[in-house]
Amino acid sequence: MDRAHDVVLVGATGFAGALTAGYLxxxxxxxxxxxxxxxxxxxxxxxxxxxxRTVPSAAGVPLxxxxxxxxxxxxxxxxxxxxxxxxxxxxxxxGLGLVAACAEAGTDYLDLAGEPEFVDTAYVRHHxxxxxxxxRLVHACGFDSVPHDLGVQFTVEQLPEGSxxxxxxxVRTNAAFSGGTLASTLTALSRGPQMVRAARERRAVEPRxxxxxxxxxxxxRFAPEVGAWALPLPTLDPQVVxxxxxxxxxxxxxxxxxxxxxxxxxxxxLGSVLGVAGVAAAAQLPAVRRWMxxxxxxxxxxxxxxRARSWFSVRFVGEGGGRRVCTEVCGxxxxxxxxxxxxxxxxxxxxxxxxxxRAGQLTPAVAMGPALRDRLVRxxxxxxxxxxxxx
Numbered sequence: 001m002d003r004a005h006d007v008v009l010v011g012a013t014g015f016a017g018a019l020t021a022g023y024l025x026x027x028x029x030x031x032x033x034x035x036x037x038x039x040x041x042x043x044x045x046x047x048x049x050x051x052x053r054t055v056p057s058a059a060g061v062p063l064x065x066x067x068x069x070x071x072x073x074x075x076x077x078x079x080x081x082x083x084x085x086x087x088x089x090x091x092x093x094x095g096l097g098l099v100a101a102c103a104e105a106g107t108d109y110l111d112l113a114g115e116p117e118f119v120d121t122a123y124v125r126h127h128x129x130x131x132x133x134x135x136r137l138v139h140a141c142g143f144d145s146v147p148h149d150l151g152v153q154f155t156v157e158q159l160p161e162g163s164x165x166x167x168x169x170x171v172r173t174n175a176a177f178s179g180g181t182l183a184s185t186l187t188a189l190s191r192g193p194q195m196v197r198a199a200r201e202r203r204a205v206e207p208r209x210x211x212x213x214x215x216x217x218x219x220x221r222f223a224p225e226v227g228a229w230a231l232p233l234p235t236l237d238p239q240v241v242x243x244x245x246x247x248x249x250x251x252x253x254x255x256x257x258x259x260x261x262x263x264x265x266x267x268x269x270l271g272s273v274l275g276v277a278g279v280a281a282a283a284q285l286p287a288v289r290r291w292m293x294x295x296x297x298x299x300x301x302x303x304x305x306x307r308a309r310s311w312f313s314v315r316f317v318g319e320g321g322g323r324r325v326c327t328e329v330c331g332x333x334x335x336x337x338x339x340x341x342x343x344x345x346x347x348x349x350x351x352x353x354x355x356x357x358r359a360g361q362l363t364p365a366v367a368m369g370p371a372l373r374d375r376l377v378r379x380x381x382x383x384x385x386x387x388x389x390x391x
Contacts, residue, residue: 005081006351007034010066010098011088013043015301016112016142019340020087021047025055027344027379029352037064037077068094074101085110085141085347091118092191099126099137106133108350112343114144114236117191120198123361124205131360138367141346142339145240146364147314147381148259150373151329152241153365154383156251160321164254167319169241170226170262171233173312175335176302190286209246213254216242223262225317225326230260244365252320262315307333315386325388331381338381345375 009024011017021036028034036044044063051058066077068088078084078101088094091113102109103126113119119139130137140146148169155167216239218232238259245251302310310333318325331338346368349355353371364372377383 008081010086012036017087023344025051025058035062037066039067078105078107083108103130108136112142113139117195117198120202127361137361143334145237147329148237149365155316155318158325163321165320170315175310228262244363324391326386
């Protein structure tokens with residue numbers, strides 16, 4: 001409490017950042033000392049004025065200077081707050097300075113990163129220092145990967161302890177992309193060799209769970225349990241789930257997770273595979289990548305009307321210990337409205353909830369777990385048990 005702020009949001013003038021700032025303006029508890037930070041003071045003042053038109057108390061939100069490429073400003077910012085959340089991506093280009101500053105200052109850190117290279121590099125460089133200072137470094141605190149990470153944890157809770165567990169996640173959504181998401185995706189797809197190298201460097205230093213097995217196999221198949229074609233999703237989510245399983249003994253001695261997009265019709269499934277392959281190939285060509293990025297600029301995204309029509313559902317099918325259970329996590333627009341909600345509630349959870357005494361780079365389930373799930377349920381996301389039976 002000797003710090004000036006409880007929560008600072010960096011990148012609030014971007015698309016996802018502005019939505020997160022709006023959520024904090026409406027839902028931060030009384031007495032929460034939160035602030036906005038960035039390198040564009042005019043943009044921050046404009047955003048604050050816009051927020052104050054609907055939430056008058058937002059007129060007093062402090063505005064702080066932070067340049068993600070100015071280490072001195074980041075050190076000062078990290079020392080001023082208990083929790084720092086950032087929406088400034090692609091994180092592999094704009095995120096490591098903030099992680100370093102928070103790890104050094106003992107400040108809790110959150111982001112929306114779905115970039116494996118960035119997350120692995122941050123672990124190698126800053127996990128050990130965060131352990132020493134008590135900082136909690138929590139990546140992927142949006143739709144990537146909180147519904148999946150907490151959804152698997154919720155499913156594990158419905159199954160007997162101490163048994164081998166098999167869980168499959170099936171994602172369905174009708175959401176649209178923003179410019180920031182497109183830029184991060186294209187950046188990740190264009191950096192295959194760097195991503196492989198970062199993963200190898202992490203494996204060389206990261207401890208493995210003793211006497212337990214964790215796996216995340218892939219492969220397309222028809223899934224009769226959901227009546228759809230199951231296509232492996234090339235996202236960070238399975239890695240996040242696997243790291244939660246490695247850290248938490250409750251996931252059992254032998255844990256397997258598979259992560260899919262659920263597609264009802266075979267022609268659509270085939271088209272999706274070809275489309276992803278085409279984008280991945282195009283992302284290797286700098287000129288094409290720049291052209292694709294220009295189709296939707298950072299700061300642009302789907303309208304409020306389009307987001308209001310968006311939804312997501314993740315169905316989990318788990319089996320172990322003679323039990324089979326189906327659970328579901330669902331909500332509204334995943335990429336923006338729900339992501340803003342998840343990031344803001346994650347920051348408030350780190351700031352105010354009684355959580356396990358852990359430090360270093362952590363997953364959402366390990367850092368916040370049921371406390372964050374309870375917050376998200378109160379905020380409108382749904383976690384439910386759809387069916388369960390003996391097998």
